[in-house]
Amino acid sequence: MSKKITGLNIFRGAMEITALLLVIILVGNHKLQMWLIIFAGGVMVSLFGGRLFCAWICPMNTIFRGIDFIYKKLKIKRFNAPEFLKNNIVRYIFLALFILSMVVVKMKGLHLNMLLYIILFSVALTMFVNEEFWHRYLCPFGTILSFTSRKARYGMHIEENECIACGKCQKVCPSASILTIENKKRKNKNNECLMCRQCIDICPVNVCGISKK
Numbered sequence: 001m002s003k004k005i006t007g008l009n010i011f012r013g014a015m016e017i018t019a020l021l022l023v024i025i026l027v028g029n030h031k032l033q034m035w036l037i038i039f040a041g042g043v044m045v046s047l048f049g050g051r052l053f054c055a056w057i058c059p060m061n062t063i064f065r066g067i068d069f070i071y072k073k074l075k076i077k078r079f080n081a082p083e084f085l086k087n088n089i090v091r092y093i094f095l096a097l098f099i100l101s102m103v104v105v106k107m108k109g110l111h112l113n114m115l116l117y118i119i120l121f122s123v124a125l126t127m128f129v130n131e132e133f134w135h136r137y138l139c140p141f142g143t144i145l146s147f148t149s150r151k152a153r154y155g156m157h158i159e160e161n162e163c164i165a166c167g168k169c170q171k172v173c174p175s176a177s178i179l180t181i182e183n184k185k186r187k188n189k190n191n192e193c194l195m196c197r198q199c200i201d202i203c204p205v206n207v208c209g210i211s212k213k
Helices: 007-028 034-047 052-056 059-074 088-108 114-126 134-136 140-149 170-172 196-200
Strands: 154-158 178-180 187-189 207-213
Touching: 007 034, 007 052, 007 059, 034 052, 034 114, 034 140, 052 140, 059 134, 088 134, 088 140, 088 207, 114 134, 114 196, 140 196, 140 207, 154 187, 154 196, 170 178, 196 207
Parallel strands: none
Antiparallel strands: 154 207, 178 187
C-alpha cells in the first residue's frame, strides 16, 4: 500500500525541513548548543503528547528518512544490530557517556560540539544498521523522551478488536515500538513510539490512531 499524502504529512515535512535548516544555521554560527533549548521544549511536549520531537523536529530522524527513502529505491538492506546490544544497559551507558562528555567539554572549555558529533555518528551508523537500534538503544535524546513520555496523555493506539494482524504497521515502524501479542495482533509501546504516523498511513483497516490514554 502506498503512503497516503495528507495535509498533516505535508505539514510535518515542512517542520522537519525547517528544523534541519535551523540546525545548519546554528552549526554555521557555532551556536548549536542552543538546540538544547528546542529539545527542552520537546521534553515538555512529551509529557502530554509523547515523542513528537523525534518524528517532527529531530534533524537526525529527518536525515534518516532521506536515507531510508534512497535505500528503498535502490533496494539496499541494512544490518540488524547484535541482540546483546539491544538492552537497557547499553541505553543507559550511552546516555551517561553523552552527558559526561558534555560536562567535561564544558568544564575544560574545549572547542568541541558534542551535539554535532552525535548527529554525525547517528547518520554514519544508520547508513549500515537499521535505524531502530539508534531510536531504541543509543539516542540519548530518545532515552530521555522515553522517560518523560511514559505518562503522556495522548499516544498512538491500535484497536485490538479490529486489528487483522497483517503486521504492516510493525514493518514500517522505525523504532520497533509495535509489538506482537499472543493472538498475533499488534499493540504499541507508547513511550518508544516516535509519533511519526507511518502506521496510521499504512494500516489497511484504519485501526491505528492517536487517542487519549
